[in-house]
Amino acid sequence: MKLKWKTLMTALTVGLGLAVAGGGGVQAAGELKIYNWFDYLPQSLIDKFSEGHDVEVTMDTYDSNETLLARLTAGVKGYDVAVPGDYMVAILIQEDLLERTEPNTFPNFKNMKADLIDIYFDSGRHYSIPYQVGTTNFMVDTAVYDGDIDTLAILFDPPDVLKGKINMLKDVNDVLNAGLRYLGYPRCNDNPEQLKELNALLAAAKENWLSFNSDGAKEVLVTGDAAVGQIWNGFGMRARDERKSLKYSYPKEGFTGWMDNIVVLKGAPNLENAKKFQNFMMDPVNAAELTNFAQYTAGVMGTEPYLKKELSTAHELNIPDDAPKPEFVPPCPEKVVRLYDKIWTNLLK
Amino acid sequence: MEKSSGRTAGGIGRGRALLLTPAMLTILVFMVAPLCFVGVYSFLTPGTYGGVVWEFSTEAYIQFLFERDFLDETLVFTSSYLSIYGRSIGQALVATLACLAIGFPTAYFMATRPEHQRNVWVFLVTVPYWVNLLIRTVSMLFIIRDEGPLNAVLQAAGIIDEPIRIAYTDFAIGLGLVYSYLPFMVLPIYAAIERFDFRLVEAAYDLYAGRWTILRKVILPITLPGIVAGSLLVFVPSLGSFIAPDLLGGGKHLMIGNLVALQFQGSRNWPFGSAAAVILMTLVLIALMVLIWLKNRNRVEGR
Amino acid sequence: MASGKKRDLRVYPGFRGMTWFCMALLYAPMVVITVYSFNSIRSITTWGGFSFDWYVKAFNNPSIQQATLNSLIIAFAAATFATVLATSAAIAMIRGRSFRGQSGVFALLNLPLMIPEIVTAVATLVFFLAVGIDLGLMTVFIAHAVFCIPFAYMPISARMEGIEGYYEEAAQDLYADRWASFRYVLLPMLLPGVLSGYMLAFIISLDDFIITNMVAGPGATTLPLAIYGKVRTGFTPEINAISTIMLLISCLFVTGSYLAGRAGKRRGEQR
C-alpha cells in the first residue's frame, strides 16, 4: 500500500513539474507557432525552416476549419500561422482575424501558379498563399461496377449493384453541393422550390446509401464495405494503394475544389518569422517536399522535378483535360446556412 | 440503529463544509460560471460566422419544435429534433441496459476473485481505454464488417452459413456504445460489490432463498448505489456520443451530440446549439431527480 | 444436497462466461490495433506484411511523442486532482446526517456529466478568455480536472456508502486523530473505490478530444488532438504503434499492481 501511495505522489509531482517546465524554455533566437492539422507538415521541413532562420517552431493541432474559427472568434491568441481552407480564409478576412502580410511582394511569389492568384477569397493574394490544393469527389470500385463513373448519378441514382454500398462524407456542404450540381442548380442556393427538390432528392437517395462517414472515408472503401465513397483526392490515392480497383471520378456535372492556405493571424507575436514562413513555403523545393508528404497538389510552379513520380501521374491528383474545372465554393450567406442546416437535419433525423 | 433514527436535516458542520468546498468551488468556478454563458446564449441571436449577437430571442427554442416553411415562413410543427432526441435517448437506454447485463456479472466476478488479484482486474478493464476511442472504434468496425474476422470466425465455427450484416446496423451502434462505456458500468458496481459482506448470502441461503433469489433480493439491493452510479456514467455520455453511431452505425442519423456540435461548427448557430444543450441538460436533470427519488423511496421502504 | 458436493454460494453460473465475453469485447480491437502496428504499408485495415517501420517512425516523430507525453501528464495530474477532491467530497456527502441542500450539492458534483462536451468546451473557452487565463497545458488541466470529478466521485461514493461509520469512530476511539483515522482506516477501506475512480478519471482525461480541442493553447497538443487532426492525411499504423506502446505502459501498471497486491498479501500472512 505504501509503495503505491508513493508512486502516485511521485507521478503527480513529476507530471505537474513537467507541465510547468513545458510552458517556458526557448533556446533559439526566434519563435514560430504554427496552428495546423496534425501530421500535415513533415518534420523535415520544420527542421529545415528552424535551422535556416534560427527559429524554434512549435506546432499545435486542430481538426476542422470550424474549430479554428470558433477559437479565433473567441479571442485565442498566441499563434502566428494557421492553415485554413479556402472559404475559411474568406470568413477570417471578413472577421478581421488575419494580418495583411502582402505575400504578393515576397521574393518567392514569382513561383505562384497564375490561376491561383486572383482567387475569390483573397484576390491578388494580400493575406494567404496556397498550401495544398485538392478536390472532393467520389471513388468507385470498378470491380463491382464497370460502367461510366464520371457522373453524379452514381450517387443519386445508382445502378442496382451499387445500391446500399455508397458512403457519403458526413459534411453538409459536400453532400448538398453534390445534390445541387446533379440537379443543375447553383450553389449557395436560397430558392425554396429548388431546395425542396433537393430535399426530396436526398431523401430518396439516402435509401441507397450505406453510411455517412468522414473519419473512415478511406477504410470503408478499402475494406470493400462500400463500393462507392465520397473522398478527398489525396485520400483517394492512398485508398487506391490498398485496393487497386478503386477509381476516382470526375463527374461531368462538376465538383468541389478546395485549397488550404497559409495565413498569418492578427496580432501574431512573431510576425516577421511568419512572413518568412509564408515565403519559405512558396519555394518549389519546399512545396514539393510538403506535397510528397501530404499527397495533394502544390499551389506553386516548378515542383515537378522534386515530386515523387506517382504523384505527378496519379489520376486523383491530375484533373483530366475533358473534366470540368474544380469549383471553389464561397461561404454562403447566413440565410442559406440555416436552410442547409434544416435540410441536413431533416435528412439525418 | 439508534443514532440515525428520527433525525431531521440540519445545517452542515464546518468540517464537512471544508471537505466539500474544493470540489464545489472548482465546479462552480470552472463549470457553472461558463455554463451561465450557455444559458444566456440560448436566448440570443446567432452571429453570422458563429458567436452571438446580443439581441434577445426565443427563436432557438421555437426552432426546436417548429420550422419555418421554405416558401411563406409560416411556423409548422416539426418532429426532426424530437426524433433525434428520442432516438438518442432510446439508444442510450438500450446501451445502459446492455452494459448492465454484461457489466454486473463481470463486476461480480472481479469482486469475488482473491483479494490480491482484484486490482489487476480493475486495470484490465481500463487498459483498452489507454488507446484512443476513434482508433478503437475503427478497429471494431474492421472486426464486425461483412468480410471481417468476426464473420469469418462464426462461419468457420459453422454457426452461420454466410456473413451476417452487423456493421452499419442499429445493433452495431449498440455494440459501439456498450464498447465505449462498459468500464463506466463495471467499475462502480465492482466498487460496491467488493465490500459486500458475503455472510449475508449465507444468511439468506440459510433462510431458504435460492441462488437467484439471493441475487435479486439481497445482492442487487445492497449494491444498488454502484448500479445507479454505473448507469448514470453510461447513460449520460451515451446520450451525447456520436463516434460510435457515426462509424459503426453508418452515421445515417444525427445524434444529440452531432446536432449540438453541428450548431457550434458547420451551421454556426450558437444560440440553437446552446438551446439544444439546455434541453439535454434538463432531460438529464429529470432523469437524475427520478433516480434520487427512487433511491429515497427505497430507503424509506427499507426501514 | 443429494450430490453432497460443496457449493460455493458466491458463484453464479454464467458470470465467468460473461466476464470472458466482456474481456473479449474489450480486447478484440486491441489485437487488431497491435497487429496492424506491424504493418509494412500505410494502412490500418489492409495487411501488407510485417515490419517495425511505424515504430521507427513514431520514435523519430517528436510531435507525436510530445502529444503522447502531454496526454499522460494531463491525465495523471487531472485524475489525481479530481480523485482527491472527489474523495473528500464523497466523505462529506455520505458521512453524517443529511443536510439542507444536499441533493443540490449532489447535482452540482455531477453537473459536468450532464453537459454535452461540445457545450462545455465552448463555454469553458469563452470563460477562460473572458477571465484572461492564458490557454496552455494549464487550461487543459483545469478543464479535465473539472469533468473528471464526477467520474471519480461516483465509484468512491458508491464505496463510501457501504462503509459503516463505526469504523472511523473506532479509530478515533483508539486515539487516531482525524487524519490518522482517514489515513489508516477509511482510506484503505475506500481504496478499491478510489482506485476505480482514479482509473475512470484517468482514461476519461486521456481520451478527451472535444474539450481539449477548444481549450488547448500553444504547446498543449494531446494525443487525441493529434489523432483527430490527422483527417487531412488519414490514419497510419504510426497511431497503432503509439497505441501499442501506450498499451505496454498500461500493462506495466497491471503488473505493478499485481505484484503490489501479492506483496501486500504475503505481508498480511507473515504477521
Place this chain on the structure above:
Amino acid sequence: MSDRDETASAVEIRNVVKVYGTGPGAVRALADVSLDIRDNEFFTLLGPSGCGKTTLLRIIAGFEQLTGGRVFLFGDEIEGLPPNRRPVNTVFQHYALFPHMTVAENVAFALRRLKKPEDEVRTRVGEMLELVKMSALAGRRPAQLSGGQQQRVALARALAPHPKVLLLDEPLSALDLKLRHTMRVELKQLQEETGITFIFVTHDQEEALTMSDRIAVMSDGEVQQVGKAEDIYERPINRFVADFIGETNFLGVTVESILGNRATCKMADGFAIECDAVGAPPPGAAAHVSVRPEKMTLAAPGDGGPACRVKRLVYLGTDTHYKVALADGAEVTVRVQNAHETSISFRPGDAAMLRFDAGAAKFLVD
C-alpha cells in the same frame, strides 16, 4: 470491596441533556441524567432500545455532543475533548474490527497512534492476545474469524491502550446463546483481573444481573433506578423497573394497617396479605404491590391464602410456571421449584391456593 474505595468517581454525569435536531422535529434522547460511576466498577446501563443508554455511552466516548449538563472523568471535565483525546475505549456492538488489518494490527492500532515504541507495542499486543486467548490467530483477518473470536479481538483492541474506562455497547448481542453465557463469565473475570471500570450497555436484564456491580435502569431518556442487582430486583422503585427486570405480578390492594416493617393489605377478594412496609401509603389508601412469581407457591385449596384456579402451566425442568386466575379474574404467574419430591403438581382447571412469602409484596412508587 469496601465502601471507601467505591466513593472515587470514575465517571460523573451531571444533568446531561441530549436533544437531536431543532424545532418541532426535535427528539429528546436524554433528559436530565445524572450518574456516578465508581472506579473499578462493572456498571451496566440497562433499558429497552430507544431508552438513551447508547446515546449516554456515546457521550462518554465523545461521539456525541451534549445539549446540556457536564461529564467528568476522574474529576476532569471532558466535554469538548474529541474521542481520540479521551482515555476511554469502546467495544462496539458490531466490533468494528478493521477488515484490512490482521488481528495483531487491530490490537496494535491504538498503541501505534499513541506512538509507543515498537517493542512495547509488540509486547503489549502479545499480552492482550494472551489475555483473550487469541495468540494463535494473530495473523488472521477479521473476516476469517468467528463471531466469538471477533468479540475477543475487539476486547483486546480496546484494552490494549490501558483505558481508564472501558465502554461496551451491547457487545454480546451478536453472539449465540451458549457463547453469550461463556462470554459473560469471561467479561466479568476480565474486569476483575484488569481492575478497569467497565460501562456496559445492554437491553438484556439477565446479562445485567449476572455481571454488574451496579445497574442503572433507563427508560425514555431518564434513569429510573440505580443500584446493585439485588436492590433493583428486590426493590424495584416503580412499575417500569419491576416489569423490565425479571417477571412480576401487579396486585391491586388496600392498605389496612402498618406495623414496623410490615403492612397489612387487603386484596380484591378480601384476603389479607403481609406486605413490605417500605413505600407504603397511609392506611385506607389503594395501591399496587409487585410480587415476584418465585416468591409465591401454590398449595392445595385452604385458608392460608387467596383461592385461585390453574389456567396454564409450563414445565421448565428446574421449575414449573403456573398461570392462575384469582377470584376477581386477575391473572398471576407463580414459579414453583421442582426441588422437592413432595411438591404437589397441579393441572389446568385445578382449584388451588396462593401462598405468599412474608414481605414478598412490595409497594411501587406509581
